[in-house]
Amino acid sequence: SYVLTQPPSVSVAPGQTARITCGGNNIGSKSVHWYQQKPGQAPVLVIYYDSDRPSGIPERFSGSNSGNTATLTISRVEAGDEADYFCQVWDSSSDHVVFGGGTKLTVL
Amino acid sequence: EVQLVESGGGVVQPGGSLRLSCAASGFTFDDYAMHWVRQAPGKGLEWVSLISGDGGSTYYADSVKGRFTISRDNSKNSLYLQMNSLRTEDTALYYCAKDTGNSGRNWFDPWGQGTLVTVSS
Numbered sequence: 001s002y003v004l005t006q007p008p009s010v011s012v013a014p015g016q017t018a019r020i021t022c023g024g025n026n027i028g029s030k031s032v033h034w035y036q037q038k039p040g041q042a043p044v045l046v047i048y049y050d051s052d053r054p055s056g057i058p059e060r061f062s063g064s065n066s067g068n069t070a071t072l073t074i075s076r077v078e079a080g081d082e083a084d085y086f087c088q089v090w091d092s093s094s095d096h097v098v099f100g101g102g103t104k105l106t107v108l
Numbered sequence: 109e110v111q112l113v114e115s116g117g118g119v120v121q122p123g124g125s126l127r128l129s130c131a132a133s134g135f136t137f138d139d140y141a142m143h144w145v146r147q148a149p150g151k152g153l154e155w156v157s158l159i160s161g162d163g164g165s166t167y168y169a170d171s172v173k174g175r176f177t178i179s180r181d182n183s184k185n186s187l188y189l190q191m192n193s194l195r196t197e198d199t200a201l202y203y204c205a206k207d208t209g210n211s212g213r214n215w216f217d218p219w220g221q222g223t224l225v226t227v228s229s
Contacts, residue, residue, distance in 0.1 A: 001170075033215035035153075042203060042219040043153065054217065086153050090213040095167050097143065097155035097212075 002091040004100035011106040018074040020103045022087035025068060030089045032070040034063060037102075038083045046085075047072060074105070082107045110134040110218055112204050117223030124194050128223055130187040130204030138162060138182040141212030144189045145219070146200035156202070157189065161210040172198075194227045201225075 005023040012018040022032060032050050035043035045054050047063040050070065060075045074081055087100040116128040130142070144156040157178040158167045166178050177190040187204050201224050205216035 031214075035216070037153075042221050043216075044219075045215060045217040048208075048215040048217075084152075088153075088215065092213075096169065097145075097158065099145075099153045099155060102152040 001094055001096065002089070002098050004087055004089065004098055006085075006087060006100040006103045008101070009104045009106065011108055012074075012077050013108045014077055014079060016077055018077050018081070018105055020072045020074075020085050020105065022070040022072070022100045023068055024070075024089065024098075027068055027070050027089065028066045030065075030091075032063065032065050033088045034072045035086045035088065036081075036083045037086065043086065077105075077107055079107050081105060110206065112206060112218060112220035114202065114204050114220045114223035117202065117225045119226045119228060120194055121229050122194060122196055122227055124227070125190070125192045126194065126225060128189040128191065128202055128204075128225070130220060132185045132187065132204075132206070135206070137180075137185040139210060141207035141210055141214075142180060142187045143205045143207060143212065143216060144178060144187075145203045145205055145216070146198075146225075147203070147222075148197075148200040151200075154200070158207070158212040159187070160212055165211070167212070191225070194225075196227050199225060199227045 034047040037043040050065040051063040111133045113131045159178045175193045179188045201222040203222045205219045208214040
């Protein structure tokens, strides 16, 4: 089955740039979606189709996908961005949705 | 406004059964596939099951296949998850989520707030 690998944690100072990776075999050939989950809340979509932002999501959030790695980039990080972030794809070989293990973003 | 409200969670003994429901509003329900996703305490997201907009296609994670059944009643704008032969490892917060397409191969937006299932003796 298809596996998505994320770093368990990423730490960044306010105002800096956070990059959260999502690794998978030839993930560049798939569409990657990202969710933000704050404590006690349901996940919220922040990036879809690798790099598109839903309405209401700040321009500071961006995404890219190539080769074996997809990346969620958060520019000018704020304290309110502290959350868990999950990547997601559709695996057509198994007809399964696959989530990465999640990355906890800590704002120092 | 799109709303998804889950219900039916609770405490059940191993081997028992439970039926979850998700009431949807604010969109044309049968135009969209729907998913169940679960999250064990302190853990990540695990996809559970998917049903197409017309209910004709269903898919399951290997961990629940043969034990869980997803269904929908488009006349009632409702999604269901029948869970049988429950195990302690099924303990989790169960979310329903709306797909952005009819087939279920897209992204999830929005998610409900979840209903907690605890399997314990």
